[in-house]
Amino acid sequence: MNALVQRPRVLEAVRQALKRSPVVALLGPRQCGKTTLAHQLTGADSHFFDLESTLDRQALSLAAERTLAPLRGMVVLDEVQTMPQLLPVLRVLADRRETPARFLLLGSASPDLIRGAAESLAGRVAFVQLGGFDVTETGADSADQLWERGGFPRSFLAPNDAGSYAWRQDFIETFLSRDTARFGIALPPEGLRRFWTMLAHLHGGSLNAAELGRALDLDQKTASRYVDILCGAFLVRRLPPWFENTGKRLVKAHKIYLRDTGLLHALLGLRTPMEVRSHPRLGASWEGFALEHAINLCNAERDAYFWGTHGGAELDLLINRGGAKIGFEFKFSELPTTTKSMRVAMTDLKLKRLFVVYPGTRRFELDDDIIALPLTGLLAESASL
Ligand SMILES: Nc1ncnc2c1ncn2[C@@H]1O[C@H](COP(=O)(O)OP(=O)(O)O)[C@@H](O)[C@H]1O
Ligand SMILES: [Mg+2]
Structure with missing residues (x-):
């Protein structure tokens, strides 16, 4: 077995959250490493319930409060979405005056x-x-390799490209045939697969659910529901537009990204790094990869937007931090330069700073407050946002 890839940043985030709050929910797509991480946080005084195991399920469905209330230390409830009826019980337990136990969901x-x-x-x-x-x-x-195969541990760590690709195809298949049903969603898997594939082709573009639905013969309500499901399973990101009156007409549709580039490539049928690199959507793929990094490393899940005017000025990502606006452009280019669009965004939005994230290794200034930044530089910058 491979040694574990260490994830100190998230580990620390969960530890800090557990200090603040008696109930912490660690959420992410299936197979991203939640259970593994939870095991790194638990010790001898911990209790682990896997809600997909029949025994644990039985214990909790018969007498949840009686089972959970006496426990001390850390209590982990894995795959909690499969038993939403536990949530009101947790609420009661969280409100106890002392904090005899902490719950990690x-x-x-x-x-x-x-x-x-x-x-x-x-x-x-x-x-x-x-x-x-x-x-x-x-x-x-x-x-x-992370970009080509995506970040799911089993895909990234697979012994070769073929193994990684096969793992991702299985993941997609399992999601469609089993996982959606577990969310209590009954839908024909083929429809959702076609929809998901369509989103892969639109990756980085704007989302118009009605138009998408028409292309696939779905009504708008179904199309929106599919988007909700894929977003709710942390597989797709819908980036909202930023509104601010600058006297220009603004783009109002959301932008849509597949969150994992490995799944993006699998849905596009790109099996090898060569195939990824010769695909026309190569730039969009890398830009989505960088966008996902920027949002995660800057902890900006709740304050991330894009901005676009009908005149053509655009900003891939805008993070609004306590009134200060930081812009990001993602450029799949060894030598990024400033563009007119960047200067318009700087002026119109009064950006404090604009980072042009690119696949190089050097951080350098392109213009006043416009900085070319390698992907690996994001974490250091996020500390100063
Ligand atoms: N940090 C890691 N390093 C190496 N492999 C990992 C790591 N985290 C998860 N994995 C592997 O990825 C797979 C899915 O991990 P798991 O923790 O079960 O995900 P989840 O609980 O989110 O579904 C497992 O085979 C696990 O061994
Ligand atoms: Mg798990």
Whole structure:
């Protein structure tokens, strides 16, 4: 077995969250490493319930409160989305005056996707998101492999490209045939597969659910539902537009990205690094890879937007931090330069700084407050945002 890839940043984020809050939810797509991480956090005084195991399920469905209330130390509830009826019980336990136990919930669906979850957990739970590996975890030398294969541990660590590709095809198949049903969603897997593949072709473009639906013979409601499911399973990202009155007409549609480039490449049928590099969507793929890094490493899940005017000025990512706006452009180019669009964004949005993230290794200034930044430089910059 491979040695574990260390993930100190997330580990620390969960530890800190557990200090603040008696209930912490670690959420991320299936197979991204949640259970593995939880085992690194637990010790002899921990209790682990796997809600996909029949025994653990039985114990908790018969007498949840009686089973959980006496426990001390850390209590892990894995795959919590499969038993949403536990959430009101957790709420009661979280409200106990002393904190006799801390609960770490692991889940692979966002609370919006599970009926009642958002309300039951509101205000009581600290959320931490986990995705696939990022470049700070795998090391800069592996950045290309991480991009080509994506960050799911089994895909990234596969012994060869064929094994990685096969793993991703299995992941897609399993998601369509089994996981969606586990969320309590009944839908024909082929429809969702075609839809997901369509999104792969649109990666980095704007999302128009009605138009998409028409192309696939789905009504708009179904198309929106498919987007919700893929977003709620942390597989697709919908980036909202930033609005600010600058007197220009703004693009209002969301932008859509597949969060993992390995799955993007698998859905596009790109088996090898060569095939990835000769595909026309190569630039968009890398830009999505960098965007996902920027949002995660800057901890900007809740304040990430894109900006675009009908005149053509654009900003791939805008992070709004306490009123200060930081812009990001992602350029798949060894030698990025400033563009007119960047200067318009600087002026119109009064950006504090604009980072042009590119696949090189050197950080350098392109213009006043416009900085070319390698992917690996993001973490250091995020500290100063
Ligand atoms: N940090 C890591 N280093 C190496 N392999 C990992 C790591 N995290 C997870 N894996 C492997 O990836 C697979 C999925 O991990 P798991 O923790 O079960 O994911 P999840 O609970 O999110 O579904 C497992 O085979 C696991 O061994
Ligand atoms: Mg798990």
